[in-house]
Amino acid sequence: MLRRSRLLSLEEALRAQAAALGFDLCRIAPASAPPQAGERLAAWLASGAHGDMEWMAATPERRAAPQGLWSEARSIVLLGANYGADGDPLADLARRDHGAISLYARRRDYHEVIKGRLKQLAAFLLSRAGAGDAKVFVDTAPVMEKPLAQAAGLGWQGKHTNLVSRRFGSWLFLGSIFTDLTLAPDAPERDHCGSCRKCLDICPTNAFPAPYRLDARRCVAYLTIEHRGPIPRELRAAIGNRVFGCDDCLAVCPWNKFARAARDARLALRPELDAMPLAGLAALDDAGFRALFAATPVKRLGHARFLRNVAIAIGNSGEARLSAALRPLLDHASPVTRGAAVWALARLLPREELASLARAYAPREPDALVCTEWAKETQSEKK
Ligand code: B12
Ligand code: SF4
Ligand code: SF4
Numbered sequence: 001m002l003r004r005s006r007l008l009s010l011e012e013a014l015r016a017q018a019a020a021l022g023f024d025l026c027r028i029a030p031a032s033a034p035p036q037a038g039e040r041l042a043a044w045l046a047s048g049a050h051g052d053m054e055w056m057a058a059t060p061e062r063r064a065a066p067q068g069l070w071s072e073a074r075s076i077v078l079l080g081a082n083y084g085a086d087g088d089p090l091a092d093l094a095r096r097d098h099g100a101i102s103l104y105a106r107r108r109d110y111h112e113v114i115k116g117r118l119k120q121l122a123a124f125l126l127s128r129a130g131a132g133d134a135k136v137f138v139d140t141a142p143v144m145e146k147p148l149a150q151a152a153g154l155g156w157q158g159k160h161t162n163l164v165s166r167r168f169g170s171w172l173f174l175g176s177i178f179t180d181l182t183l184a185p186d187a188p189e190r191d192h193c194g195s196c197r198k199c200l201d202i203c204p205t206n207a208f209p210a211p212y213r214l215d216a217r218r219c220v221a222y223l224t225i226e227h228r229g230p231i232p233r234e235l236r237a238a239i240g241n242r243v244f245g246c247d248d249c250l251a252v253c254p255w256n257k258f259a260r261a262a263r264d265a266r267l268a269l270r271p272e273l274d275a276m277p278l279a280g281l282a283a284l285d286d287a288g289f290r291a292l293f294a295a296t297p298v299k300r301l302g303h304a305r306f307l308r309n310v311a312i313a314i315g316n317s318g319e320a321r322l323s324a325a326l327r328p329l330l331d332h333a334s335p336v337t338r339g340a341a342v343w344a345l346a347r348l349l350p351r352e353e354l355a356s357l358a359r360a361y362a363p364r365e366p367d368a369l370v371c372t373e374w375a376k377e378t379q380s381e382k383k
Contacts, residue, residue: 080149082168092274
């Protein structure tokens, strides 16, 4: 065994160690900037498509090119971790009185799981090479992970802009190791979308102005996870019962026929987070929210914004009985939650009942935006 491992090249040993640590793909790209990624990032930012994700606009020159982030970088090791599941990831969307949480978030936060493994792999690489330096990134640093992963050949950026793998379909988490070692690069992957446009057509909020271009301001993932304020009124109905993220464009991709369930126990799905009754989610207090979503990405959203999302989903449920779950939210400390509750109640209550609630709550509402919600809903009732 020892004899065999001595014969492995550094790159082969790295790949074997990546597999041993639980990564499903490991390939290498040169540290040069991925072609056109910088220009396209600049155009995307200039169009305002990043919405209120100011951190995306903060350091574009560092994000556009690996050597802008770390001038010593010579090679980038790109890692993919499969998070596929058995069954239909969109099945929960049909249960309108239940909340749908996107597949990536119904489990331990991948940032934590992957970052630890990246550090272990980087330490292995440096000790094996006997020299060099390395830095590890997953998601949160200004790194364009998808174009880099395409340059390394993990897959290609599909028309929905995510990386699609011939082996794992849409379901890969990405991470990277930047190193000042010069490693032999792998070949890039080419686009295999062809004339398909399934991901573009299924999007509930029409978030793709063109193939390969996403307007994040319309994407349900942005609206339910990143956006801090009230969700724009014109997009609320299309969100349906999605309370955290969205998988529609990923799930319809034909390349998922090659996908398989994740083998990684630390990324195992938590069955209790599958289609939870909306009434129960609305009734969670802060401690209950934290306990239910402990160590998952949902916890980082915070209780108030989670309730905002739950209120919108209840408003979309068509179930008048769920209005009882909304009423306590009218007294919530967060105006964003109160405003969403007003909108949702207007979808479920008879006109007179809503008018009576408005008489009780609107005059003592301190927040201008929530007052506007009351005014809009009671005005539209008069029409
Ligand atoms: C910001 C961000 C978001 C934003 C914006 C998404 C976006 N597409 O930019 C929001 C909040 C909406 C989001 C949502 C999601 N995200 Co996100 N997100 C990121 C983040 C932090 C940065 C992405 C970025 O750089 N965007 C800027 C734009 C300009 O870059 P781009 O998407 O690569 O855009 C390219 C194309 O537009 C293309 N292009 C433009 N014009 C043209 C024209 C032609 C002809 C062609 C060919 C190409 C082309 O060039 C651009 C540059 O390469 C990355 C992590 C990271 N650091 O990379 C995770 C990341 C992309 N997200 C991830 C995931 C899982 C998701 C969700 C699936 C979560 C969910 N289930 O709800 C959704 C998917 C929504 C979607 N369809 O993209 C994964 C994706 C893994 C994968 N296999 O690709 C990442 C890589 C995190 C990770 N480490 O695993 N996300
Ligand atoms: S994640 Fe959902 S809302 Fe966002 S682009 Fe994909 S289908 Fe559209
Ligand atoms: S659904 Fe079709 S167009 Fe979209 S990424 Fe997959 S193959 Fe490409």
